[in-house]
Amino acid sequence: MTDTTSSDGHRRRGRGGDGEQLTVPPADFSSYYGRPVLKPPVWKHDIAGYLFTGGLAAGGALIGAGAQVTGRPELRTVGRWTALGGVTASTYLLVHDLGRPDRFHHMLRVAKLTSPMSVGTWILAAFGPLAGVAAVAELAPLLPQHGVLGLARRLAPPVGHAAGLAAAAVAPALATYTGVLLADTAVPSWHDAYPSLPFVFAGSALAAASGVGLIAAPATQTAPLRRLALAGATVEMVGGRRLERLGLTGEPYARGRSGRMITAGRVLLTVGTAAALVSRCSRLLAAIAGAALVASSVATRFGVFEAGRVSARDPKYTVVPQRERLDEKNGPAIRP
Amino acid sequence: MPHANALYGPLDPAPDAGYVDAPPRMGFFTDTSVCIGCKACEVACKEWNLVPESGLDLLGMSYDNTGALTANSWRHVAFVEQPRSTGQEIPAFEGQPDGPSVSPATAAVGARTSSDTGTDPGLPPGSPAAATRMSAGPEFLGMPGAQPPGRGSGAQGRTDFRWLMMSDVCKHCTHAACLDVCPTGSLFRTEFGTVVVQEDICNGCGYCISACPYGVIDQRKGDGRAWKCTLCYDRLGAGMTPACAQACPTESIQYGPLEELRERAAARVETLHERGVPEARLYGEDPNDGVGGDAAFFLLLDEPEVYGLPPDPIVTTRDLPAMWKRAGLAAMTMAAVTVVAFLGRRP
Ligand code: SF4
Ligand code: SF4
Numbered sequence: 001m002t003d004t005t006s007s008d009g010h011r012r013r014g015r016g017g018d019g020e021q022l023t024v025p026p027a028d029f030s031s032y033y034g035r036p037v038l039k040p041p042v043w044k045h046d047i048a049g050y051l052f053t054g055g056l057a058a059g060g061a062l063i064g065a066g067a068q069v070t071g072r073p074e075l076r077t078v079g080r081w082t083a084l085g086g087v088t089a090s091t092y093l094l095v096h097d098l099g100r101p102d103r104f105h106h107m108l109r110v111a112k113l114t115s116p117m118s119v120g121t122w123i124l125a126a127f128g129p130l131a132g133v134a135a136v137a138e139l140a141p142l143l144p145q146h147g148v149l150g151l152a153r154r155l156a157p158p159v160g161h162a163a164g165l166a167a168a169a170v171a172p173a174l175a176t177y178t179g180v181l182l183a184d185t186a187v188p189s190w191h192d193a194y195p196s197l198p199f200v201f202a203g204s205a206l207a208a209a210s211g212v213g214l215i216a217a218p219a220t221q222t223a224p225l226r227r228l229a230l231a232g233a234t235v236e237m238v239g240g241r242r243l244e245r246l247g248l249t250g251e252p253y254a255r256g257r258s259g260r261m262i263t264a265g266r267v268l269l270t271v272g273t274a275a276a277l278v279s280r281c282s283r284l285l286a287a288i289a290g291a292a293l294v295a296s297s298v299a300t301r302f303g304v305f306e307a308g309r310v311s312a313r314d315p316k317y318t319v320v321p322q323r324e325r326l327d328e329k330n331g332p333a334i335r336p
Numbered sequence: 337m338p339h340a341n342a343l344y345g346p347l348d349p350a351p352d353a354g355y356v357d358a359p360p361r362m363g364f365f366t367d368t369s370v371c372i373g374c375k376a377c378e379v380a381c382k383e384w385n386l387v388p389e390s391g392l393d394l395l396g397m398s399y400d401n402t403g404a405l406t407a408n409s410w411r412h413v414a415f416v417e418q419p420r421s422t423g424q425e426i427p428a429f430e431g432q433p434d435g436p437s438v439s440p441a442t443a444a445v446g447a448r449t450s451s452d453t454g455t456d457p458g459l460p461p462g463s464p465a466a467a468t469r470m471s472a473g474p475e476f477l478g479m480p481g482a483q484p485p486g487r488g489s490g491a492q493g494r495t496d497f498r499w500l501m502m503s504d505v506c507k508h509c510t511h512a513a514c515l516d517v518c519p520t521g522s523l524f525r526t527e528f529g530t531v532v533v534q535e536d537i538c539n540g541c542g543y544c545i546s547a548c549p550y551g552v553i554d555q556r557k558g559d560g561r562a563w564k565c566t567l568c569y570d571r572l573g574a575g576m577t578p579a580c581a582q583a584c585p586t587e588s589i590q591y592g593p594l595e596e597l598r599e600r601a602a603a604r605v606e607t608l609h610e611r612g613v614p615e616a617r618l619y620g621e622d623p624n625d626g627v628g629g630d631a632a633f634f635l636l637l638d639e640p641e642v643y644g645l646p647p648d649p650i651v652t653t654r655d656l657p658a659m660w661k662r663a664g665l666a667a668m669t670m671a672a673v674t675v676v677a678f679l680g681r682r683p
Contacts, residue, residue: 325648
């Protein structure tokens, strides 16, 4: 094994893109005692959870605004509370994952376009308060009719409407920047998937938030959610169809624990969407469909997260593609 | 106006970071052909920089028990035994029967070991499959025998072999992914063109750790922050040589202005080629490579991956504009399908 053109004289690795070859036979490669070249991500499951809650918040805000504009008050309330709940959980998870949680505000020292985490911090900083105002405005009917609080009661709806629309304007950025957050790393399976991840996450966010809406909103108002779940599923499936076909670095999306989570996500997404479409007359079926959609989003996020960790831990995913690239450029390696 | 090569391609990083009249870019040239694996660099670095102890376990894979660069080991001496000659014209055991000194099974066990370095992810176990795959071929890499070749096994069993040793360190990349992605501005570019973590700023988000294409930077447990080589920023400021280069007894680690080091390295490769060591090659010296060249570069005697280095790293931020474009497209799709879903007719 003096170079990566293996001993039987021809290249053993199939190239990505042909769609047929999902499993790639192991290529010969050198490593330092099998040790990883990269440092696997130190992010805990907090970050996988955040991928889910952040997407849920974004989807909730969009649903809230859509319901607000089309006059579906109960659905609007559900959307807004989903957004606030999601963004609150997100903030907690993000701060909790830090090595120094007491220094979370150091993120606010700078704004850097080259750091998706910095961009994301500012997106969250904009989204959080807007989602909060929109949700709290829903409490207006609880206030007394008269006095100062009566004034607040009358002011709350328009303020909430403005905040709700503004939150919805930021929401798509919140749901999709996380794709860049993962891709802008040296982690092979995340980086190579950069064209797909934002679409997978956008679709998954819509599916999850539609799921919550199907569970919590009255059936008379959920017609748009059925269409939205279908749209989200389509975006996720079409955007994600290339994940396993990336060649060697697509392997973790198809195999092992991470592969099983991705598959589970897709099955749940298909089942949930199908159930949602026929759930108009059954409250129970709608709730089941909603639960499947939410679960699908969780599975997909954890699956993508895990796939990246797997690809960083095995030197194969780092060395083989780089060696192939190098050999294409310079001809096969010279070994003494 | 950012430089056209701000994310990728040749660049002088200190002026690009805004320094006026920056001193020349400084770096390390690590010539592994004269490294004797004494680990004086590891020790000197720990002493000067007050780096905590990083575990005293034996890893059982070679004479390298540090294992990797971590937050608690800013220099790491890699050690590799290979059953072939050191590059002399006449190999020491030419004509003698030879073969691998240790079985693939041993290599697989070695890959699974770990040591508590006090850092995260520190020194995670490797892939036994990868270790076995290598040792099964003629290019065996594994735990060296405890005795000189032939003493235990008799002449029939002895092998021709060489030892590769390399002192690894942060590369202080021209395009440093760690610095690009740091959301707090803790990682910064010094006037010498090096890359340094500010320990009073870092909040331990861990982004730099996933971004580094060389697996250098790491998080210290308990402390929570990211740590790595500073190229002895404090010593540089005082006009002194970094501790590791100062301590290296064979001048395997050379410190100086990068331009000068590059010339010296090219001359050294030429000399080695003349002396019959055709496998000598430079790693990380090319300003046109995927990270715009490293300020800490190496002379190697085998492929980079044999030493645990990525063969052709590319800074992840090269593709960042394309990534933001995809995210923008996905965001617009998301907004559009929501509008369509709500515009549909009422049931
Ligand atoms: S990317 Fe890695 S090697 Fe390059 S400067 Fe940062 S820590 Fe060092
Ligand atoms: S861990 Fe510290 S140095 Fe690394 S990216 Fe986060 S804040 Fe910056």
